[in-house]
Amino acid sequence: xxxxxxxxxxxxxxxxxxxxxxxxxxxxxxxxxxxxxxxxxxxxxxxxxxxxxxxxxxxxxxxxxxxxxxxxxxxxxxxxxxxxxxxxxxxxxxxxxxxxxxxxxxxxxxxxxxxxxxxxxxxxxxxxxxxxxxxxxxxxxxxxxxxxxxxxxxxxxxxxxxxxxxxxxxxxxxxxxxxxxxxxxxxxxxxxxxxxxxxxxxxxxxxxxxxxxxxxxxxxxxxxxxxxxxxxxxxxxxxxxxxxxxxxxxxxxxxxxxxxxxxxxxxxxxxxxxxxxxxxxxxxxxxxxxxxxxxxxxxxxxxxxxxxxxxxxxxxxxxxxxxxxxxxxxxxxxxxxxxxxxxxxxxxxxxxxxxxxxxxxxxxxxxxxxxxxxxxxxxxxxxxxxxxxxxxxxxxxxxxxxxxxxxxxxxxxxxxxxxxxxxxxxxxxxxxxxxxxxxxxxxxxxxxxxxxxxxxxxxxxxxxxxxxxxxxxxxxxxxxxxxxxxxxxxxxxxxxxxxxxxxxxxxxxxxxxxxxxxxxxxxxxxxxxxxxxxxxxxxxxxxxxxxxxxxxxxxxxxxxxxxxxxxxxxxxxx
Numbered sequence: 001x002x003x004x005x006x007x008x009x010x011x012x013x014x015x016x017x018x019x020x021x022x023x024x025x026x027x028x029x030x031x032x033x034x035x036x037x038x039x040x041x042x043x044x045x046x047x048x049x050x051x052x053x054x055x056x057x058x059x060x061x062x063x064x065x066x067x068x069x070x071x072x073x074x075x076x077x078x079x080x081x082x083x084x085x086x087x088x089x090x091x092x093x094x095x096x097x098x099x100x101x102x103x104x105x106x107x108x109x110x111x112x113x114x115x116x117x118x119x120x121x122x123x124x125x126x127x128x129x130x131x132x133x134x135x136x137x138x139x140x141x142x143x144x145x146x147x148x149x150x151x152x153x154x155x156x157x158x159x160x161x162x163x164x165x166x167x168x169x170x171x172x173x174x175x176x177x178x179x180x181x182x183x184x185x186x187x188x189x190x191x192x193x194x195x196x197x198x199x200x201x202x203x204x205x206x207x208x209x210x211x212x213x214x215x216x217x218x219x220x221x222x223x224x225x226x227x228x229x230x231x232x233x234x235x236x237x238x239x240x241x242x243x244x245x246x247x248x249x250x251x252x253x254x255x256x257x258x259x260x261x262x263x264x265x266x267x268x269x270x271x272x273x274x275x276x277x278x279x280x281x282x283x284x285x286x287x288x289x290x291x292x293x294x295x296x297x298x299x300x301x302x303x304x305x306x307x308x309x310x311x312x313x314x315x316x317x318x319x320x321x322x323x324x325x326x327x328x329x330x331x332x333x334x335x336x337x338x339x340x341x342x343x344x345x346x347x348x349x350x351x352x353x354x355x356x357x358x359x360x361x362x363x364x365x366x367x368x369x370x371x372x373x374x375x376x377x378x379x380x381x382x383x384x385x386x387x388x389x390x391x392x393x394x395x396x397x398x399x400x401x402x403x404x405x406x407x408x409x410x411x412x413x414x415x416x417x418x419x420x421x422x423x424x425x426x427x428x429x430x431x432x433x434x435x436x437x438x439x440x441x442x443x444x445x446x447x448x449x450x451x452x453x454x455x456x457x458x459x460x461x462x463x464x465x466x467x468x469x470x471x472x473x474x475x476x477x478x479x480x481x482x483x484x485x486x487x488x489x490x491x492x493x494x495x496x497x498x499x500x501x502x503x504x505x506x507x508x509x510x511x512x513x514x515x516x517x518x519x520x521x522x523x524x525x526x527x528x529x530x531x532x533x534x535x536x537x538x539x540x541x542x543x544x545x546x547x548x549x550x551x552x553x554x555x556x557x558x559x560x561x562x563x564x565x566x567x568x569x570x571x572x573x574x
Contacts, residue, residue, distance in 0.1 A: 034048050035500075038079050042071075044075075046078065054099070055169070055170060067105065068106055082173075083153060087147050091146055093142065094143050095173075099166065101165055106161050106166070108131055109158070110158050111157060194524070202515065218255070224467075226440045227441045233539065235446065235539075241569055242298055247472075258315060260317065269288070276316070290325065293541055295573065297570035321428040326413050329407070370414065382407060408431075429441075451556035452555060473557035473561070475560060476537070477503050484541055485543035507564060518559055533552070
């Protein structure tokens, strides 16, 4: 077997989470799926076994049905990847316990591989020349590989080929003979006491709560920052939406925040504002929000409050910064040039070609490509529209800015990828901010967009705004939330946080709702490790098998708001 082929171009990059790698296979999802490890198989069964194990409660079990002499590519691989920043040493060691049973006719062995920045193999080592065979009791296998200067990543894991079952347990990884992995432990009472120095308890998540004295701490936390971003760990949590609503009302009334901006279509969001100014119906407003995530009773309550708040004098504006639909930008451009028959015909062609392009690329997540025919049709029309806007004597400067932004949204959609979407949302928000230089802003979006990762919207905003940009991440322990699954919208039971998640240790503080001061906590050298190398619930609008993924809380957010229990958002908003 050519094991070098094996490994692997089959796997995408996985961030190494020091001390959180599930090396003993104890951490599983609610349906008993193994966490952290990536797998690839052909005809094998890869599962967590609770009966046969070296110690603890679980082990990894792989079972096959093919003889060694069969298809040489019929094998299974279980692996993890470690990044260069965690490989500050000269030698990497992998230890593991491996066992097989009497009907095992195959090969099971560990492997190590180092790669350079071009993802080319530097070193590759396995024990395929001395694999375990037949009926074996638990035995320890050890392999080592040098860490050369040009090593960028390291893969480690196990290979299985053949017929019967083999088990793996108690993996250890060492750098220069010292363990990298440390066992997870429950927080001690002393640690809990120490952490609570950085916790500000909240009395309620209800927006209509009369006593807001607990929110006075926000003045100190926010300081002079003019952009406050409120995240969410998943779309569809009623308690998170309510808590955000409560905070928004407080910031508007007490801290002079006057523009609200949400992860919703930019043009349609300005139509939603018609309702908050008393010029349309709630049904129209909810329809213009577009995404199902916002068509909730919780959002309707916020809009109703904005409307009431703006009755005497407009004090809070409703805006959006997303860019996933061309219908409204084209509609508004059409209306602007309704008397230009020739241009109206070109709008027809533009709409047709863009819809054709979007249909062709609906399953592509990156690198959208226009055909030559599409480019030759679309870009000359966009150029002509831009010229028409510039020369239009009947438009004010403000109207020209807005129509150019409609045009820009169309351009963004033609270039949209998973990464560029965040970049464009940041660009659109900055357009709103630059046109309202004296305002203070509340941003509403998923944790995955507001966090300060360089490739996320929050990262782009953090780079531009510096101290003016402040983030509040959100997390909850358990309960339910609304999400898409099986092509339908329904209530999802949240995956239970496990030891190794932020939510697990946050819940152990025994406070139902609170703000965690990450800024101050990460300065505490005895507790800083609790803000790194843990998993955080990162579900979006769709149900996933594993709701948690590695995040660095200290790098992502300034503060985190924790809620112990979530229920699904309410879509009966009328």
